[in-house]
Amino acid sequence: MIFYTGEGYLVLVFFVAPVIVIGGLLYYGFGIDVLRADSWWPLHSLMILGAILTFAIGSFMNRKMVKEVTYEKSGPVTTMKPRHTLYAIRMEYWGPITLALYFAFVAYRSFR
Amino acid sequence: MSPIEIRLAPLSYWRLLLIFIVAPVGIYLYLGYLPFIIWIILPIALISLLFKLIRGQSKKPIIILDEHGVFDRRLKVGVIEWGDIRRMKSYSLSGAEYISLELHNMKKYASRRPLWLGAISQVQRVFGMTSIAISTNGLDVDHATLVQWLHEGCGMEGVEARTVDIG
Numbered sequence: 001m002i003f004y005t006g007e008g009y010l011v012l013v014f015f016v017a018p019v020i021v022i023g024g025l026l027y028y029g030f031g032i033d034v035l036r037a038d039s040w041w042p043l044h045s046l047m048i049l050g051a052i053l054t055f056a057i058g059s060f061m062n063r064k065m066v067k068e069v070t071y072e073k074s075g076p077v078t079t080m081k082p083r084h085t086l087y088a089i090r091m092e093y094w095g096p097i098t099l100a101l102y103f104a105f106v107a108y109r110s111f112r
Numbered sequence: 113m114s115p116i117e118i119r120l121a122p123l124s125y126w127r128l129l130l131i132f133i134v135a136p137v138g139i140y141l142y143l144g145y146l147p148f149i150i151w152i153i154l155p156i157a158l159i160s161l162l163f164k165l166i167r168g169q170s171k172k173p174i175i176i177l178d179e180h181g182v183f184d185r186r187l188k189v190g191v192i193e194w195g196d197i198r199r200m201k202s203y204s205l206s207g208a209e210y211i212s213l214e215l216h217n218m219k220k221y222a223s224r225r226p227l228w229l230g231a232i233s234q235v236q237r238v239f240g241m242t243s244i245a246i247s248t249n250g251l252d253v254d255h256a257t258l259v260q261w262l263h264e265g266c267g268m269e270g271v272e273a274r275t276v277d278i279g
Contacts, residue, residue, distance in 0.1 A: 001278060001279070002277075002278070002279050003240070003276060003277070003278055004276070004277050004279075005274055005275060005276050005277065006274075008277075009277070009279070066272050066274045067271055067272065068199075068201075068271075068274060069199070069263065069266075069268050069271050070198060070199045071197055071198055071199065071266050071267075071268075072198070073216065076266070076267065076268050081274055083274065
């Protein structure tokens with residue numbers, strides 16, 4: 001079950017977009033399969049690019065915050081909240097998080 | 113605040129037709145048979161629809177907003193006074209929209225509800241909502257307008273709804 005606000009669900013789309021788009025171009029244009037190449041660096045680079053893309057688009061989309069009002073007994077308290085989140089985490093933060101998860105998975109696979 | 117009455121939106125016969133005739137026919141044509149679960153759901157849905165059509169749609173307002181507070185007939189908690197509302201949050205649960213109300217004295221209102229309704233509404237807490245949440249589907253006003261009116265009732269104007277989508 002996915003919990004998100006605004007366009008927060010697009011995090012995974014942005015993260016894998018470079019792998020699909022650039023990976024597809026490399027494969028169909030130059031015959032380079034990033035998933036089967038001798039070096040892991042093409043895939044790592046595309047994942048880093050995905051994280052940068054997620055961070056950049058997330059930061060851009062969250063530049064305008066939304067007001068959330070709490071009516072305390074003492075009077076209304078307004079807090080500013082990001083528009084686009086995934087599991088209550090700002091969209092742009094998912095860039096480094098997904099990258100960390102990816103490298104943790106790669107490290108686990110290589111040391112296993 | 114001048115009293116505002118919110119009623120159920122008129123039944124869309126085209127939508128009902130789509131659900132009860134076109135959808136089963138489409139599934140049959142696609143799969144070549146009707147799955148067992150459809151055979152169970154369809155008669156139950158048809159009977160409840162006939163029951164609803166015979167009874168007719170209620171003309172009574174579902175939600176009333178006035179100077180005292182908000183009254184939702186479905187919640188069975190009586191009038192929720194404006195001063196008791198601490199926070200309201202919008203949720204979209206696979207297309208079903210709710211305004212979850214966080215109250216200063218939740219126990220006072222929760223104790224007014226029948227036990228069965230209180231137990232059922234606890235499910236909402238799994239999704240981060242409080243047990244008192246106004247369903248905004250099928251009403252004659254849209255979700256954002258109702259949120260706006262609720263904020264106006266609480267004394268704040270121009271607050272945009274931020275919806276938590278759960279899908």
